[in-house]
Amino acid sequence: MSTKKRVAATVNGDAAEFLCEPRQSLLEVLREVLSLTGTKEGCNDGNCGACSVIVDGTLVNSCCMLGVEIDGCEVETVEGLARNGKLHPLQKTYLEETGMQCGFCTPGFLMSSKALLDAHPDPSERQIRHWLSGNLCRCTGYDKIVRAVQKAARMLEAER
């Protein structure tokens, strides 16, 4: 077995230092090394977006990255959205608009939605659909998800 590597990163604002094998994907590291199981494994080949997280401000599929690649990086996962027991506006609006049924794809959709609103606080419907095209939902359908993102954008705007 190849030696484990020491990796130091910031995960959801906290310093995280851990050992992992080069062959472990970031997704595996998040779930199995750091016990952050909010991020889901769907297709494991970059198509479904269930494992979406944000690395240094860039939205990525954590299944298509190695855990060792986040050395020195800042990682945001779904666990970091709620602050001090308060849901993030996106989490609230996904609930209010029923942007989920089984909920499996939801962490990925939330992170893609967050990356979108970080880059474009007032996105058009087209922009929302484009940004979410890398995330698949097989039960809710996309219209409710789009409405949830639109509503969260308005909430965030009002907060500013």
Next chain:
Amino acid sequence: MHDFQFVTPGTLNEALKLLAKHGASAQLLAGGTDLIVKMRVRHARPDLVLDAKHIPELNVLKLDGTGLTIGAAVSCRSIYLDERIAARYPALVDCTALIGGIQIQGRATVGGNLCNAAPSADTIPALIALGAMAHLRGPKGKRQLPVEKFCLGPGKTALRKGEMLIHVRIPKPAKNSGAFFLRFIPRNEMDIAVVNAAAAVVLDARKTKFISARIAIGAAAPTPLYVEDAGAVLADEPVSENMIAEAARIASDAVRPITDMRGTIEQRRDLAAVLTARALRGAIDRAKRGNR
């Protein structure tokens, strides 16, 4: 995934030494969107994975007086988000902004797209149409290849043992020129091209005549195809639908497609003509509007 060693070279020399020493058992990791997926299904089994992203030469993205340098580790997203590059090379935006979804674009590189050498690779036709050169380094030093000579077959490149791609270099667009890329997929996003095509044209000052043109078609032969004749037939001819149709016919005759789950030989031949015509119209339109 199989077990492998992971090294992050901080300099080009270190990477070249490791590549020379380990040969085919070492592979570079750019965005990883092809390599990691392939390793997971055991289609790639390198003993040593070299992270390309900390090598300074591979991270260059630079527009200068004579053209554009795209380092092999530069992500698609950083290319299309660069407003100066987007304004001067809109065909690069056409292709880099439709690879995968936002998640893939944030990691995937033009260098990886080229070195992966898929017949359907979406950046390669545009690179060929724009006249890009691949700059390589290996144990025997530097060399350059036109991008149309880089892919030799599905997954096969002209890279020799121990050689790596450093960057691609695209010349400054000529006056009155324009370029355009598009693909056909049955969905709106997130699919592999049934056929794709790029065209770059240079028009005369009155923009009624072609001076030259370059046309490339993907997913319709074992490699992305530079259809030199389809561009050459346009030189010194009037900008007209007749001439566009003539170039499209030549492109359609030149392709060597296969039938697979995405399309048939007949459909691909037909698409090669349709997409060549559309790419040319798009390129002409941009040339007329100052490449925007």
